[in-house]
Amino acid sequence: MSDSALPRLRARTRPISDPGDLLRFAEPQDPAVWLRRGDGIVGGGCLWRGEFQGESRIRDAREVWDAILAQARVEDAVRVPGSGLVAFGAFTFAASSGYASVLQIPQFIIGRMDGKSFLTELFVTDSTVGSGPVPTVPVRLPLIIPDGPEAVTDLEPGEMTQERHREAVECALSRIEQGEFTKIVISRDQHGKIEPDADRRHIVRRLANTYPETWTYAVDGLIGASPEMLVRVLGRSVTARVLAGTLPRGANEADDAAAKRALADSAKNRVEHKFAIDSAIESLRRLDTHDDPDTGLTASPEPFLLGLPNVWHLASDIRGTLPQGSSVLDLVEALHPTAAVGGTPRKKAMPVIDELEPFDRRRYAGPAGWLSASGDGEWVVALRGAEVDADGSVTAFAGGGIVAGSEAADEFAETGPKFRPITEALKPLAE
Structure with missing residues (x-):
C-alpha cells in the first residue's frame, strides 16, 4: 500500500464533561469498543480501514500505521491513554486464514480514561491544507444512538463435535508422547444467527x-470479553497477563472453594501454565536486540488465581520496558500466538492445529485492541467472544491446552464454561 493511497489525517482531542454510558455513541451494526470497568474508548463511523493477510500481516499493519502517522497532525489537549489519533485492530489467529486482519480509524472517538473524559474528532485533509491549527469550534458531542432490536440466538455445536474433539485430543496426546511437541491447544466451534438489523451493542453491554x-x-x-492481556504499552512501560490452566467455578461456596484449591494444586495445570509463561518471556527477550539495561522482564514468582464469574484461571503478570525503536505492534507480533492459545514449541504445534481442527479460527485467539499516535496501545488475546457477520451469522470458539496427562472428556468439558460469556450475552434480556 503506497503512501499516496493513505489518508492525510488531522486529529483533535479536547476534554468534555463525563458522557456517561460510552456505548450509547457506538455504531449499532459495527461497534468499535474497548472497555474495562466502564472506562475506555468508543469509536463512531469509519474514516479509514486497512486489510492485511499472510505471515507479514502484523508487520505490514505497523508499516502502514507508521506511514499514516508520518503525514498526520495530532492536537491532543488531554494526553491520556486512548486520546489523540487511534486505530482499532484485530488480527487473524493463523497466517493461513482466509479472513482479513484489519486496522480501522473511526471518524470520532469518545472516551474516559484516568478520570478524564474526552472527544477526538478526525478529519481527512489534502496536501494543500496549511500547517496551522484546526479552526476552533465549540465541542459538540456525537448524537446518542437509541438502542435497536435485541441481538439474540442460541448457539449450536459446529463442525468440531464431541466425538471429533475426542479424536483430535487423543491424536494430540499420541504426538506429545512421541515428543513432537509438549503442548497444543485444541478448540471447538458453535454457531448461531441473530437478525441482520439487531443492535450488536446489546452483546457488548452484557459482556x-x-x-x-x-x-x-x-x-x-469481532466481539468478546477477554481476561488475557496479550500486551499493554503505556509510555515505555510494558505489561502482559498470561492465563493457562482453568477450572469451572463451583455451584456453591464450598464447591467453588474446592475448585479453587484443585486448580492451585493441579500439577497438569501448573505445567501448562509454565509453558505459557516461558514462551511469552522468551518471545519478548528475542525482540530486544539493544544493550538496554532497563528492558529487563519480571514475572509473578508464582501464578495467582484469577476468579471470573464463570471460571478460575492460573494467571501471571509480566512487566518490562519497551525496547528502543520498537512499537506495540512489534510486541504483538513477537508474542502471538502465545502458548496459551497455540502450543509449545510454537512452530511445531501451529501446523498440527490446522490438521486437527476442521475450521478456520478466523480472529479467535488472535490479537485485538488499539494503538495510538503517542505509541500507547492495549491488545488482548481475542477470547470469550464471537465473530458476528454482517448477515447476522455468529461463530464462537473455545479451546483448551492439551499436555501429557490430559483427559479428552475433561478437555471437552472445560470448553463449556469458556463459551458461557458469549452464550449468555446472546440470550434475551427476560431470561
Missing part, C-alpha cells in the same frame, strides 16, 4: 456488565 474485570472489545464484528 461489559457481567465481566467488568475483563477487557471488552468490539472490532470489525
Whole structure:
C-alpha cells in the first residue's frame, strides 16, 4: 500500500464533561469498543480501514500505521491513554486464514480514561491544507444512538463435535508422547444467527456488565470479553497477563472453594501454565536486540488465581520496558500466538492445529485492541467472544491446552464454561 493511497489525517482531542454510558455513541451494526470497568474508548463511523493477510500481516499493519502517522497532525489537549489519533485492530489467529486482519480509524472517538473524559474528532485533509491549527469550534458531542432490536440466538455445536474433539485430543496426546511437541491447544466451534438489523451493542453491554474485570472489545464484528492481556504499552512501560490452566467455578461456596484449591494444586495445570509463561518471556527477550539495561522482564514468582464469574484461571503478570525503536505492534507480533492459545514449541504445534481442527479460527485467539499516535496501545488475546457477520451469522470458539496427562472428556468439558460469556450475552434480556 503506497503512501499516496493513505489518508492525510488531522486529529483533535479536547476534554468534555463525563458522557456517561460510552456505548450509547457506538455504531449499532459495527461497534468499535474497548472497555474495562466502564472506562475506555468508543469509536463512531469509519474514516479509514486497512486489510492485511499472510505471515507479514502484523508487520505490514505497523508499516502502514507508521506511514499514516508520518503525514498526520495530532492536537491532543488531554494526553491520556486512548486520546489523540487511534486505530482499532484485530488480527487473524493463523497466517493461513482466509479472513482479513484489519486496522480501522473511526471518524470520532469518545472516551474516559484516568478520570478524564474526552472527544477526538478526525478529519481527512489534502496536501494543500496549511500547517496551522484546526479552526476552533465549540465541542459538540456525537448524537446518542437509541438502542435497536435485541441481538439474540442460541448457539449450536459446529463442525468440531464431541466425538471429533475426542479424536483430535487423543491424536494430540499420541504426538506429545512421541515428543513432537509438549503442548497444543485444541478448540471447538458453535454457531448461531441473530437478525441482520439487531443492535450488536446489546452483546457488548452484557459482556461489559457481567465481566467488568475483563477487557471488552468490539472490532470489525469481532466481539468478546477477554481476561488475557496479550500486551499493554503505556509510555515505555510494558505489561502482559498470561492465563493457562482453568477450572469451572463451583455451584456453591464450598464447591467453588474446592475448585479453587484443585486448580492451585493441579500439577497438569501448573505445567501448562509454565509453558505459557516461558514462551511469552522468551518471545519478548528475542525482540530486544539493544544493550538496554532497563528492558529487563519480571514475572509473578508464582501464578495467582484469577476468579471470573464463570471460571478460575492460573494467571501471571509480566512487566518490562519497551525496547528502543520498537512499537506495540512489534510486541504483538513477537508474542502471538502465545502458548496459551497455540502450543509449545510454537512452530511445531501451529501446523498440527490446522490438521486437527476442521475450521478456520478466523480472529479467535488472535490479537485485538488499539494503538495510538503517542505509541500507547492495549491488545488482548481475542477470547470469550464471537465473530458476528454482517448477515447476522455468529461463530464462537473455545479451546483448551492439551499436555501429557490430559483427559479428552475433561478437555471437552472445560470448553463449556469458556463459551458461557458469549452464550449468555446472546440470550434475551427476560431470561
